Amino acid sequence: MKPETAAKKLGIYLPATPAEFQEGELTRDDFLALQSDPPEWLSELRRTGPHPRSEVARKLGVSNSGLARAGVDDVLTTAEIKSLLEEMPEWLVAERATHAAVRDDAARAAEKKAQKVNKAERAGH
Incomplete structure (x- = not known):
């Protein structure tokens, strides 16, 4: 999955994500892992924008x-x-x-x- 698609599905602003998220493709399992056990950067981004x-x-x-x-x-x-x-x-x-x-x-x-x-x-x- 492209980073743009993943960001949209996660409800986050892509330019505010870490470079490795913006530059890489996510597998379905990677995406599901982000949803079920979000890393600190994702939790913080969702919390504060x-x-x-x-x-x-x-x-x-x-x-x-x-x-x-x-x-x-x-x-x-x-x-x-x-x-x-x-x-x-x-x-x-x-x-x-x-x-x-x-x-x-x-x-x-x-x-x-x-x-x-x-x-x-x-x-x-």
Whole structure:
């Protein structure tokens, strides 16, 4: 597995990883070992960051697009994320509301689709 893929699956920012991680390929067993028994550098990176955009968005409760609209850097540390959550700037409040509405709409659409499938299955029997 390429380092980029492994970093993405681990939810870590690749440029902040050790050089040997960035330069080498991982076997499936290597990857599983990192997941099950993370080395100190991985635990520290997950704990303090810097975190990649997708992880920053998840921790803030917004979308990646919301971060872009707000002009937020691609990476933030845990301390920077906590600071934003404490300050709750206007853009963050608005983006969290937007993200929640989109999630709710997606859930309603999925439920409606499931009901149609269920209804069709009952009609077919």
